[in-house]
Amino acid sequence: MRIRAAMTNDLMALTELFQAIELAEIGRAGTTEADIRQILLTPELDLERRSRVYEKDGDILGFAALHPAPHADRLRAHLGVSPVAPDSLTAALLRQIEEWAHGQTSTAGRERESVTLFQMPQALATPALHDHGWYVARRYSRLIIDVSGERPSLPRSRAGTEIRIAACDDDRRRLHAVLEEALSGHWNHRRRAFEEFWADQRQRDGHDPSLWWIAEVEKTPAAVLIARSQPDRGWIAWLGTEQRYRGRGLARCLLLTAFAELKARGHHMVGVDVDSANDTNATGVYEAAGMRVLGQADQWQRDINPG
Numbered sequence: 371m372r373i374r375a376a377m378t379n380d381l382m383a384l385t386e387l388f389q390a391i392e393l394a395e396i397g398r399a400g401t402t403e404a405d406i407r408q409i410l411l412t413p414e415l416d417l418e419r420r421s422r423v424y425e426k427d428g429d430i431l432g433f434a435a436l437h438p439a440p441h442a443d444r445l446r447a448h449l450g451v452s453p454v455a456p457d458s459l460t461a462a463l464l465r466q467i468e469e470w471a472h473g474q475t476s477t478a479g480r481e482r483e484s485v486t487l488f489q490m491p492q493a494l495a496t497p498a499l500h501d502h503g504w505y506v507a508r509r510y511s512r513l514i515i516d517v518s519g520e521r522p523s524l525p526r527s528r529a530g531t532e533i534r535i536a537a538c539d540d541d542r543r544r545l546h547a548v549l550e551e552a553l554s555g556h557w558n559h560r561r562r563a564f565e566e567f568w569a570d571q572r573q574r575d576g577h578d579p580s581l582w583w584i585a586e587v588e589k590t591p592a593a594v595l596i597a598r599s600q601p602d603r604g605w606i607a608w609l610g611t612e613q614r615y616r617g618r619g620l621a622r623c624l625l626l627t628a629f630a631e632l633k634a635r636g637h638h639m640v641g642v643d644v645d646s647a648n649d650t651n652a653t654g655v656y657e658a659a660g661m662r663v664l665g666q667a668d669q670w671q672r673d674i675n676p677g
Contacts, residue, residue: 376421376433378410383430384423387450394453395490400512400665404575404602409448413573414438420470424459431455434463436470439486445471445674447487451495460498468502471674483674488667499670507671509646511653513661517604517633517640528587528618533627536582536594542568545584545594552593552610555649574607576600583627585611585620593620597628597640604632604640609655616650625659 376384384406389399415421415437424432431452439446447467451460467485475483486507489495536545546564553559562570571577576598585593592615596608606628611621632640644652646666653663 371431372425374423374425375418376410376423376435377417380423380430381406381410384410384433384450387430387433387452390452391450391494392490395492395494396665402602404600404605407601408575409435411575412437413570422463422466424455424463432459432463434466436467436474436485438474445474445483445485447471447485449487449489449495453494457498460495461502464498464502464504468672468674471672475674485672485674486669488669491666491668493668502672504670504672506668508669509666510669511644511646511666512641512664513644513653513656514639514641514664515629515659515661516638517629518638530588531618531620531623532586533583533623534586535580536584541584542579542582544591545582545596548584548591548594548612549596549608549610551612571596571607574598576605581628581631583624585624587615587618587620592618593624595621595624595628597632599632599635599637604628604635604637606640606642606656609642609652621655622659625656625661629659 381403385401385403388401388406392399392401409415410417415435417435420437421435422433423430429452432455433448433450435448437446438444449460449463449467451463467487471483471485487504488510489499491509493499536542543564546567550561554561578597578599581597581599583595583597584591585595593611594608595606598605598607606625609621609624629640640661641664642656642661644656646653657663
C-alpha cells in the first residue's frame with residue numbers, strides 16, 4: 371500500500387472516499403466537493419507534513435490530517451477509512467494523528483492539547499476510536515435549504531430596525547464585537563481580537579465582505595451574519611444575536627436576507643453546521659427560516675499530553 375501526503379488534486383477521489391463511507395454507515399452520501407475542498411484548503415493545514423493518504427491500486431483507502439482549529443485552543447483532525455479497508459488501517463491512521471498531536475503539543479509548550487474530529491453517529495471507526503482513548507464530546511447537525519424556489523418575503527421590520535451590509539472597517543469591527551458577545555457563553559468559544567478574526571476570515575474559502583450583514587435596532591448593532599459564496603454552495607459561517615435583543619426575529623431576517631443574496635448569485639443550496647446542544651435553540655432558529663436537518667455528526671475528542 372502506498373502512503374503519501376494528500377494533494378489538492380485528490381479532491382474528487384477524497385470526495386468519493388467519504389461518500390462511500392457515508393453510504394456504508396447511513397445509506398446515503400452527503401459529502402460534497404465543497405466539504406473536501408474546505409479541508410484541503412484550510413489555511414492552518416500543512417498538507418505535506420500533516421496529512422496522509424493510503425492508496426492501493428490507484429484508489430484512496432484512507433485519509434488523515436491534523437491542523438490547529440481556527441477558533442479555539444484545540445487541534446482539529448480529519449479521518450476517513452474506506453468500508454473495504456482492513457481495521458488495521460483505521461488504527462494506523464489514528465496512531466498517525468496522535469503522533470502529530472504529541473509533536474504539536476510539545477512544540478506549543480502546553481501541558482495538554484485536545485484534539486477533535488467528526489464522525490457519523492454510526493461510524494465504522496467507533497470501536498477503534500474507543501480503543502485509542504477517544505470519546506464523544508458533542509453532536510452537531512448540518513442543516514440545508516434549497517433556495518432555488520420561491521422564498522418567504524422578508525418580514526416587515528419593526529420600527530427602528532434596519533439590516534445593512536457591514537461596508538467598511540468600522541462596520542466589520544462592530545460586527546465582530548456583536549459576534550463576540552453573542553457567542554460568549556458557548557463552550558467552544560475563545561475570544562479573539564478583531565485583527566486575528568479578520569485575518570482568519572480572509573483566508574476562508576468563499577470569503578466576501580459584501581456577505582457580512584448587521585441588524586441594527588435604533589442604530590445600535592444587535593445581530594450579525596457572515597455568509598460565504600463557495601464554488602458549489604452558499605454557506606452560513608457565523609450568526610449571532612446579542613442576548614438583550616433575542617426574540618425579535620432578527621436572526622431570521624438576516625438569514626432570509628442572506629438566502630436571497632446567495633440565490634441572486636446563482637446558488638441553489640445553502641448550508642450550515644450547528645451545535646445540537648446549543649442553549650440558544652440555534653437549530654430552531656435555522657428551521658424557522660426554512661432550513662432542514664440533513665444529518666448529524668459526533669465530535670470525538672482525545673486529550674493529548676506532551677511527549
